[in-house]
Amino acid sequence: MKVKKVLTLAIIAVCSMGMISCTAETKKTEQVMAQEKTTYQKKYTNADFYKDGKFDQEAAKKAFLDMFDFYGVPFTPLMEKDIWFTDFGLGDFEHVGMGGIFWINDPEYGYFAHNIYLLPGQMIPEHAHVKTKFPAKHESWMVNHGWVYNFSELGDETPNAPEVPASHGLIKSKNFVVQKVGDVLRLKQLESYHFMMAGPEGAIVEEWACYHDNDGLRFTNTKAAL
Structure with missing residues (x-):
């Protein structure tokens, strides 16, 4: 009888452990699913953005509208009229490209307001703004949604940098910080090279600057052009 009782208790203990394990796994799965629902996920590739080798503006618009909807960004009549999308002529919009809108770009008073829209993992080509008949552009940025790697050619090389797409080629900017929602950063020096790359959630960034x-x-x- 004692042996039978011990075996029964052992079986109950094993079953209980199995139920606890299953419950823990279920909770873990639910947590992962909940997390995925709260972060924007990459949905589009170059197969969506090009038709017969040509960049498809409407496909790009569709991708950004999907991201706007996720982040609760209203698509206003002004945005419908003035928003633009570009692959900078590099033919790799999935990795190198952006959407944007110039809210204002005033040469008389010398100020500029701009929104930068980046899909997950998308980067703006590395660039600088030099003096013309107008002063060299100085700019500041604030992330509203998602996050970006903000790169500069100034400063020591930062380890564990994300991979730069082959379609872009070599870069000068090796120093970066991860810029999150609410963070405000400034261009480190006039005419210095810099660029942004979105994290896996995409990014919506405000920019304020001198006249562009x-x-x-x-x-x-x-080969890149805007």
Whole structure:
């Protein structure tokens, strides 16, 4: 009888452990699913963005509208009219490209307001703004949604940098910080090279600056253009 009782208790203990393990795994799975629901996920690739080798603006718009919807960003009539999307002529919008809107770009009073839209993992080509008949552009940025790697050519090389897409080529900027929601950063020095790359959640970034003169824009990759 004692042996039978011991065996029964052992079986009950094993079953209980199994139930606890299953419950823990279920909770873990639920937590992962909940986390995935609270972060924006990459959904589009170059297969979506190009038709017969040509960049498809409407496909890019669809991708950004999906991200705007996730982050609760209203798509206003002004955005419908003035928003733009570019792969900078490099043919790799999935990795090198952006959406944007110039809210204002005033040469008379010398100020500029801009929103930068980046899909998950997307980067703006490395560039600098040099003096023309207008002063060299100085700028500041604040992340509203998602986060970015903010790169500069000034400062020591930061370890564990994300991989730069092959379509972009070599970069000068090896120093970076992870810029999160609410963080405000400034261009470190006039005419210095810099760029942003979105994290896996994409990013929406405000930019404030001096007047933006496109003639003063210099890309590291000479094939890139805005």
